[in-house]
Amino acid sequence: MRKFTQFMLLAVAMIFSTAAFAQSTVSGTIIDSELNAPLPGANIIEEGTTNGTTSDFDGKFTLKTQSNSGVLVISYVGYGSIRVSFNGNADLGNITLSPDNSLEEIVIVGSGIIDLAEDRNTPIAVSTIKANEIQEKTGNWDLPEVLKSTPSVQNVKGGGFGDGRMFLRGFDQTNTAFLLNGQPINGMEDGKMYWSNWSGVLDVANAVQVQRGLGSSKLAISSVGGTVNIVTKTIDRKKGGFVQQMIGNDDYTKTSAYYSTGKSEKGWSFSALLGHWQGDGYVNYTHGQGQTYFLSAGYQPNENNTFNFLLTGAPQWHAAAGRGSIGDFLENGRRYNSWNETGVSSPNNLEGDVYPGGRNIYHKPVANLSWDWNINEKSALSTVLYGSLGRGAFASERISNGVGFVRGSFNNHNWFGLVTNYNNELSETLNLNVGADIRTYNGIHFRGVNEFIGISSVDESSGYSGDYTITDTYGGINPWNMVFNPNTDHDQRMDRDYEEVITYYGVFGQLEYTKDKFSAFFQGALSNQDHQREEFFFTAEEGVSEKSKKVSNIGYNVKLGAAYEINENHKVFVNTGYYSRQPFHDDLFVNTRNSNDLINPEVENQKITGLEAGYQFGGEWISANLNVYHTIWDNRTLLSSNGEDQDTPAYEGYQTQGVKQVHSGVELEVMTRPMDNLRVNGFLALGEWQFDGSATQRTFNGDGEEIGTATEIDIDGFNVGGAAQVTAGINADYEFLERVSIDGAWNWYNDMHSEGSLSQNPLSLPSYDTVDAGFSYKMLVGEDDKNSIQFRLNINNIFDEVYLESVNGNTAASSDPSQNFKGVNINNNGRFGYGRTWNVSVRYNF
CATH class of the missing domain: 2.40.170.20 (TonB-dependent receptor, beta-barrel domain)
Known part of the structure; x- marks a missing residue:
């Protein structure tokens, strides 16, 4: 009986030591596939357990797993969940999530030209409208109407199609910079925007980002009120x-x-x-x-x-x-x-x-x-x-x-x-x-x-x-x-x-x-x-x-x-x-x-x-x-x-x-x-x-x-x-x-x-x-x-x-x-x- 007890104690010790040894640390960065930008608040769960964490402001996470190998289930509201395998201590690098109503992963061309807020570690006042929301809520409106649910933005529709105006922090659109894939599109003579000329831009938009105030654009553009990036x-x-x-x-x-x-x-x-x-x-x-x-x-x-x-x-x-x-x-x-x-x-x-x-x-x-x-x-x-x-x-x-x-x-x-x-x-x-x-x-x-x-x-x-x-x-x-x-x-x-x-x-x-x-x-x-x-x-x-x-x-x-x-x-x-x-x-x-x-x-x-x-x-x-x-x-x-x-x-x-x-x-x-x-x-x-x-x-x-x-x-x-x-x-x-x-x-x-x-x-x-x-x-x-x-x-x-x-x-x-x-x-x-x-x-x- 004594030997049996000693054997059991040794077995339990070995199990616990093996379990402790089997733990590993896994890290990575969760990225939005459309904007190539970090996704803060994404959920990372070790499959088959309740062990999990969330990504930080920069999309980064670190998780101590309960086993040496397994699968992480990564999810974010509005995006499709994915499963990522791990084995031992590992940095999984960038992990990309795509909107769940999108059929394609999008490559941003001219990424060095498009000054998105996420490309800089120092933040700004910013709001981003994603492709799925643009697709659903645009209807037969122009861009300013889509942005009205963001702070300090107001849209005045005007009378005819495309005759509306947008205000940002009290500045009209002649003093807000609008960029199409990084290309300035405000009128060179007076800074005006005529939305009738851009009636189809939201049909092909992956995202629209409103940067209020100073913004992250490096160009010497007319961004008194802010900058609107159309991607x-x-x-x-x-x-x-x-x-x-x-x-x-x-x-x-x-x-x-x-x-x-x-x-x-x-x-x-x-x-x-x-x-x-x-x-x-x-x-x-x-x-x-x-x-x-x-x-x-x-x-x-x-x-x-x-x-x-x-x-x-x-x-x-x-x-x-x-x-x-x-x-x-x-x-x-x-x-x-x-x-x-x-x-x-x-x-x-x-x-x-x-x-x-x-x-x-x-x-x-x-x-x-x-x-x-x-x-x-x-x-x-x-x-x-x-x-x-x-x-x-x-x-x-x-x-x-x-x-x-x-x-x-x-x-x-x-x-x-x-x-x-x-x-x-x-x-x-x-x-x-x-x-x-x-x-x-x-x-x-x-x-x-x-x-x-x-x-x-x-x-x-x-x-x-x-x-x-x-x-x-x-x-x-x-x-x-x-x-x-x-x-x-x-x-x-x-x-x-x-x-x-x-x-x-x-x-x-x-x-x-x-x-x-x-x-x-x-x-x-x-x-x-x-x-x-x-x-x-x-x-x-x-x-x-x-x-x-x-x-x-x-x-x-x-x-x-x-x-x-x-x-x-x-x-x-x-x-x-x-x-x-x-x-x-x-x-x-x-x-x-x-x-x-x-x-x-x-x-x-x-x-x-x-x-x-x-x-x-x-x-x-x-x-x-x-x-x-x-x-x-x-x-x-x-x-x-x-x-x-x-x-x-x-x-x-x-x-x-x-x-x-x-x-x-x-x-x-x-x-x-x-x-x-x-x-x-x-x-x-x-x-x-x-x-x-x-x-x-x-x-x-x-x-x-x-x-x-x-x-x-x-x-x-x-x-x-x-x-x-x-x-x-x-x-x-x-x-x-x-x-x-x-x-x-x-x-x-x-x-x-x-x-x-x-x-x-x-x-x-x-x-x-x-x-x-x-x-x-x-x-x-x-x-x-x-x-x-x-x-x-x-x-x-x-x-x-x-x-x-x-x-x-x-x-x-x-x-x-x-x-x-x-x-x-x-x-x-x-x-x-x-x-x-x-x-x-x-x-x-x-």
Whole structure:
């Protein structure tokens, strides 16, 4: 018995010692397949046990296993789970998870050019919308509508298709940088974005990242409010595609088809998307239609080199909505269009609705060629060469008794550029990025005849050609013709005819230090921008053009920041930066339409100082971001108007120089996963955006002629208008059955103010809130359930809230309550938000 007891004690000791010896330590990094970015909060479980952990902010994890070999089950909400084998102590390296509703793993081409926040260890204020959410919730909206559930973002829809505007931290989209795969796409002349030109970009988007404030971009770009990175499909590893049909309110319909060959054994891959949309528009007489095309050809001859050619465009035309007073909308309804309503006097009202009021016709094909070269394990070079040919016009009829012509105000351009970035891991703690950004832009602006109606010519006169007859037409109503038809000769143009050349060239660099839990970076950029304008119409000598003086401005920016990871769940950071930003081309001249005269005194660089700090918390089922910011924007030139149409005698435009704005705020964003099938997110943004000091204001009529003399105006303490300074929102997704889910979003906008002249403090506008809802069902079909059919329903403003979305004017409230709408004088120009809208789609993935 004694020997048996000794034997048992020895056996137990051996078992325990063997078990202890069999334990091992396994580590790795969980990566998002679409963005090649870390996934914090991913679950890692040793199969067959309850032993597990979660990944930290950088996607990294370390797990002491209960056995020497086995399998790890790795999962993340919204992504497909995978199983990874281990044997002994091991670093498993990068482990990639793909969204569970995606058929392909995506390769990001030009990864060195696309400045995603995750590429830098020092954080910024950022929100990312992934492919599956974009696909489901976009519907028939433009990009700004998709981003409204992120802090400090507001979308103002406008009237017609693609006429909306986005505000970020109170700055409009002319002062927010938009990048398509790292390529700048804001207008070179004025920074504007026309979403009708990008109507198909979300069909091929893998992700959209909103970087608020200083951002992580190394380019010397106009990111006062922030930076929006749009990352599209390029090379798909797997073969497959989709066909989708969508219908919506007001006879909207959209058909899209996408296919990818996947990557062949020889390294080639091809993908393409074609789409067509059309609809009547929510606002009366704002119908439109367009197409989307996307072509990508990739080649990977070896592991170290990737080439990709991309071509995309969205030719379209859509009727525009005229402005109107708040009283006009109250009398005629939210769908009222002052240019086209029956019985409304308008010089552009033509029977038969050939050109309803005014029609935007545009085609802007964009092409780029990128090359990613992994030189060795520690260095890489990314380069993209791009170009676009924008062609189009705002067309309106000039008709009398059914006879006349359609006049087009053409805004064409030829734009070419190159961005290159070299990355080198100097050591385990230091990483260096250096690069160059070169752009050249030729803007071509004139008025001409789109088509004749009942006549074949029109008499005209100009300083360039004297008295002459116009017999040529350009473009017609087909946006495809805009690109492939040549420009009309100068003696076949009317009213205005000028060009400008803008050349930009700069260098940039970033040095980042990372050791243990501390990281810091320094970033800088230096650039020069040349401007020159050439006049063909208003000239002193017939047939001889006149060029302006060439204006050259040096600009630069510097950024630096640091972060500290308190532990795997808590991280803090602080960033600061200073921009000396060159003025826009349109800010330099007294009148860009008909004058080479430069503003006197000349417009100097804008001065932008930014400071931000943040705290990030990441847990197993909840994570949160808290950001504070303070931005000073000094020496700004502000262009505004009294809200009247530019072709009417009542129009007044204002150019205000020396404007100083101060934007401060706090943003809280919370993401929760209380259950595997439930996600609840929310945000609250509190801002205070005001003008500071005084400024100099000039007034111009619709022809660009200055009225009176420049005056100094006191704007100290005036509120910045256009966007709500306080916003909040809650959105949730709940999968109540397998592959069946519902979702909803509530958004609230408060502390809003009007836009317009700064002659007095903008008006305070009433707050409003909207509720959106959606339903999704995914049915697996085909062999081994590899294919699927997806059904999606979106309902926006489900309770049909009536609200003022924007107001242009500052006429004070009337003492007569009947002359006010929720405290706002109805004689101010304004626009009401859309009522209830909907869309339904069916998508077959294969």
